[in-house]
Amino acid sequence: MVRVSDAPPIWNRPQRGSRGPQATHSRAEIVQAAIGLADADGLDAVSMRAVAAALGTGAGTLYRHLSSRDDLLDLMADRVVGELRPHPGAGADWTEALLGLARLQLGLYRRHPWLIEVLPRTSGFGPEALGWFDHCLGVLAPVPADNAAKFETLALMTGVVTLFARSERSAPPPAFTALDVTAYPNLVVAIGDPGTPRPDLFERTLRGLFSALL
Amino acid sequence: MVRVSDAPPIWNRPQRGSRGPQATHSRAEIVQAAIGLADADGLDAVSMRAVAAALGTGAGTLYRHLSSRDDLLDLMADRVVGELRPHPGAGADWTEALLGLARLQLGLYRRHPWLIEVLPRTSGFGPEALGWFDHCLGVLAPVPADNAAKFETLALMTGVVTLFARSERSAPPPAFTALDVTAYPNLVVAIGDPGTPRPDLFERTLRGLFSALL
DNA sequence: GTAAACTGCGAACAGCGTTCGCGGTTTACG
DNA sequence: CGTAAACCGCGAACGCTGTTCGCAGTTTAC
Numbered sequence: 261m262v263r264v265s266d267a268p269p270i271w272n273r274p275q276r277g278s279r280g281p282q283a284t285h286s287r288a289e290i291v292q293a294a295i296g297l298a299d300a301d302g303l304d305a306v307s308m309r310a311v312a313a314a315l316g317t318g319a320g321t322l323y324r325h326l327s328s329r330d331d332l333l334d335l336m337a338d339r340v341v342g343e344l345r346p347h348p349g350a351g352a353d354w355t356e357a358l359l360g361l362a363r364l365q366l367g368l369y370r371r372h373p374w375l376i377e378v379l380p381r382t383s384g385f386g387p388e389a390l391g392w393f394d395h396c397l398g399v400l401a402p403v404p405a406d407n408a409a410k411f412e413t414l415a416l417m418t419g420v421v422t423l424f425a426r427s428e429r430s431a432p433p434p435a436f437t438a439l440d441v442t443a444y445p446n447l448v449v450a451i452g453d454p455g456t457p458r459p460d461l462f463e464r465t466l467r468g469l470f471s472a473l474l
Numbered sequence: 475m476v477r478v479s480d481a482p483p484i485w486n487r488p489q490r491g492s493r494g495p496q497a498t499h500s501r502a503e504i505v506q507a508a509i510g511l512a513d514a515d516g517l518d519a520v521s522m523r524a525v526a527a528a529l530g531t532g533a534g535t536l537y538r539h540l541s542s543r544d545d546l547l548d549l550m551a552d553r554v555v556g557e558l559r560p561h562p563g564a565g566a567d568w569t570e571a572l573l574g575l576a577r578l579q580l581g582l583y584r585r586h587p588w589l590i591e592v593l594p595r596t597s598g599f600g601p602e603a604l605g606w607f608d609h610c611l612g613v614l615a616p617v618p619a620d621n622a623a624k625f626e627t628l629a630l631m632t633g634v635v636t637l638f639a640r641s642e643r644s645a646p647p648p649a650f651t652a653l654d655v656t657a658y659p660n661l662v663v664a665i666g667d668p669g670t671p672r673p674d675l676f677e678r679t680l681r682g683l684f685s686a687l688l
Numbered sequence: 689g690t691a692a693a694c695t696g697c698g699a700a701c702a703g704c705g706t707t708c709g710c711g712g713t714t715t716a717c718g
Numbered sequence: 719c720g721t722a723a724a725c726c727g728c729g730a731a732c733g734c735t736g737t738t739c740g741c742a743g744t745t746t747a748c
Contacts, residue, residue, distance in 0.1 A: 279715040279724040308705060320707080321727055329705065380640060390658055397660035406669035416637065416679060423633035426594060444604055446611035455620035461687075465630060468686020472678055493693040493746045522736060534738080535696055543736065695744070704735065713726070718719100 270331045271338070271386050285315055287325045291335045295372070298336065303374040306332075330383065337378045338386025343368060345388075347395040355470055357399045362421050362466055369425035376425055405474050413473040417466060424462055484545045485552070485600055499529055501539045505549045509586070512550065517588040520546075544597065551592045552600025557582060559602075561609040569684055571613045576635050576680055583639035590639055619688050627687040631680060638676055 276283055293314040297305045308319040308329060326332050344364055350357045369375055385393065393414065400410045441448050458464065490497055507528040511519045522533040522543060540546050558578055564571045583589055599607070607628065614624045655662050672678065 394658040394661040408669035408671040419637035444608040447608040455622035457622045472682020495744045
């Protein structure tokens, strides 16, 4: 489960040495093929054999460029995080700027839904993730708050974005057919008067978060 | 991925028919063995063969009581959600009561860390999950708000609890050795003055959420 | 009493991540 | 300049996974 490897993380390892024939596939090529499969058919479609087949080779070949499937997932995640560039310039209102960053993240999750499953199990921050985090800190620069508070706020902001991304993906509740009235009295009356969901829940939640933590 | 089965969910299916010899293992027994494995060695240790071996039988036997491993995970999740009983009585202050419910949920995640992975992929609400949700609605009964707003708030409360549970499980950040100053300027200065994390982040976040949404 | 329905069981299947040895190719070094 | 080290693609193989299926035996319903 936990990464116990003494080897340096994948981002610090060189792609190839100096000797030997030129590789027919690069690390970036493999990652791109894997992302294509994940975008099209979900994360389960990203098997080593499938990725290799998409590149016209065998599964064993991939291990010349990666040391494990988890490495591949790390690289995939950091690469799509790079799609958040160019990082938008911070305006005068940092709250509005931060909201814009959150919306950008939500868009990324919509483009690559598998990211919701991959990100929580990545082994660490890649260079693009660090760059994004650095940019967020820059937006928060004018805020007079402890750096720990900024870290906490950004972590929770990212987390809340994943919650919304997940809720968008999950199917609507299964219509509650024939609910037992005696067992779930409050639920029954609430179903009878469901009310109307608010369209600005995303912004409202994040604004509440910011005002509570910064 | 998505459950396309026309069969009724596992909770509505009877455990056995009337004919045939008495079964040596019950559905509850299987679920309990699986939970024991998950608590001890994580979710990956819950393979059909391992669960069957813990019960002294073969993997194929389990399919007499369950139709898939996903069914087993559904049952495991709903069963540990039942540990939240007896549901605490609501006091006068609904904010405080709701905070107590959130703390109860966090404790459940600490006792069964695998629940963090299982819950987002369950196929629906089990009877215990419905009971918990019903109780939360009861606590929110005196709040003059739209039922949709209450649904949204409870969903986000549960989500935020999972974020905190996840952050407790994840390893501390890897010490940021030798960070490139030119690439991550804001990060470098923030590391130089890390500040002190706030001990009441959990409560503060949830209070902010409640006041923003209800 | 017969047939239907259920039981545990173990072999089997396809797929998975990963390892390893093979022959061939390119580069670094004495 | 030749030799050795390092890298390449490749395919077979290992152990594991979830799941299916036929077999023989047991209990119940009609």
